[in-house]
Amino acid sequence: MEDLGNQVAYWDSVGATKTFTHPVNLEWLAGVRRNGRILDYGCGYGRVMAELSDQGFSDVSGVDPSPALISRGHQLRPELRFEVLDCPPALAYASASFDVVLLFAVLTCIADDDAQRALIAELTRVLAPGGLLYVSDxxxxxxxxxxGRYNAYARQFGTPYGVFAADDGVVCRHHDITELRSLLKDLDLIEERRIGVTTMNGHQSKAVQLLARKP
Incomplete structure (x- = not known):
């Protein structure tokens, strides 16, 4: 079974054709300067980056491990700043480089506990004090x-409850809300909201968005 912290082969093939839908709550970014430094981690083809740019945010960068998704982003919005992430979750940015980091539908693609914790630690590192981490998952x-999928996968592989293999082969994870809050324990959780989303495979599902601030 492929490393559950990194499924680039999927995202460079079937995953590169998917449509992502988690909505951006712009009210949560109302206090961010239009020239604030924003990083979209796991940006895919830049859907959220494009929305923020269209809203007047001028310093938006995106990174993703998938060269195919980054290539799609370059084709769709060549003016945006995309970069392939060679060794996730390591970022080639100094500490405190960003005012906002976005993490949209990324944790669901990282089924492994240690890989999730390493990612949040790295994103916290590059956030400036007082900066915002906006998670949607x-x-x-x-x-x-x-x-049935959760139970079958947990029995077969010993993974946390909520991990499963989708019909197209990608391994995903759905979270108990307490798991997501625990991941953000070193930050100050300031907002939380439940939402409905259409998954990349066309199903209607429940999701949550959390906004946390670095002390």
């Missing part, structure tokens, strides 16, 4: 189909 679904 999937919570546990309570329908029979998903419960």
């Amino acid at each position: 999937m919570v546990l679904q309570d329908d029979e189909r998903n419960r």
